[in-house]
Amino acid sequence: MSAASIKPIKLYRSIVSGHAHRAELFLSLLGLPYEAVDIDLRAGQQKSEEFLRLNPFGQVPVIDDAGTIVSDSNAILVYLALKYGGDTWLPRDPVGASNVQRWLSVAAGEIAFGPGLARIGKQFGRPVNMEAAASLAHRLFNLMELHLQERAYLASGHPTIADIAAYSYIARAPEGDVSLDAYPALRAWLQRIEALPRFLPMIELVKPAASANAA
Template sequence: MKLYHHPLSGHAHRARLFLSLLGVDAELVEVNLAAGAHKAPDFLKLNPFGQVPVLDDDGTIINDSNAILVYLAKKQGVTNWLPEDAKGAAAVQRWLSVAAGEIAYGPCAARLITVFNAPFNANEVIARAHVILGRIEKALAERQWIAADHPTIADVALYSYIARAPEGNVDRAAYSNVTVWLRRVEALPGFVAFQKTEIGIPEVA
């Protein structure tokens, strides 16, 4: 199994983190984004969208970070990470949609400005980040994990860009429930950290 990734991509970190939490060995293949390797013909054969991560499971190619989380959970048969019952599966899917939507257009986009010089409006995306962090803060007031009474792939999908939100100048100081939840994720056996940069504002302790 191979994971094509970049160490500063939160989407790639989701996949790498879940592989590690599952104890699945995978060869990490770093894609040089700065050199445009993700737009090279060979890589576009793996992912026509030209994005990391890409999982190659013995010739089965899975693109999209959330799709990789679902694939790995199903492949490994771990129903604790992805519930089989309708209500549980729907709860997880709801937060996977948040990861692909509000997180992508909020804390992820804010970080893309500072780390990758993305041409977004900083005030706009930082404001979006605070809206979704406020909603997650409220959700976590009633539970320890975002979608169930135990960790699921929803927690994995949300973790990376929330953990590194300060790199995009998004202050997490007001979100104590979120901070405690981040520490819960980081205490899971097999946790692997998302590479830090010195950009942005100091991270909440």
């Protein structure tokens, strides 16, 4: 199915959410037409009755693909990869698929509660144990540094949704006062993602902003 023949996918997002960014980044990389619908998290729009019909958890992102509703950023990546990405972004073989799933779990765990949580605490004024979040981030980055010294991408010899799931909050780790200076292989991996055709950067925050809900 060509991108030109696809009805635009609705993406319910917040531009400050790394979870929403990973969904939007993947839509862009796939060359899929989409319509961004901005949700005002500060005003609590994600908790409105209308939005909760899309996602009862009250979190962005959500996509509406011609009536098929998918919420949760990692679930969206899997859906888009299986429907539109061929065999490249999510391998079908057991070993390849399990390698990707391992990093999707890291994205929902260590990345979310390390660099992601540190960014939330610094930029959005949420009550966060910044020392614990930074410690988790650096422990993860040390592991990833070793991993990426031997390979170009996280789960395969080419980009997969594992890389897309991991990118956004790691790229913006300095916004949570988590430096990337000590991790040259990790920074080189970020640059490889940024060099992909149709790459879409995540907004850079320059000052503390409003609190946000993301998934």
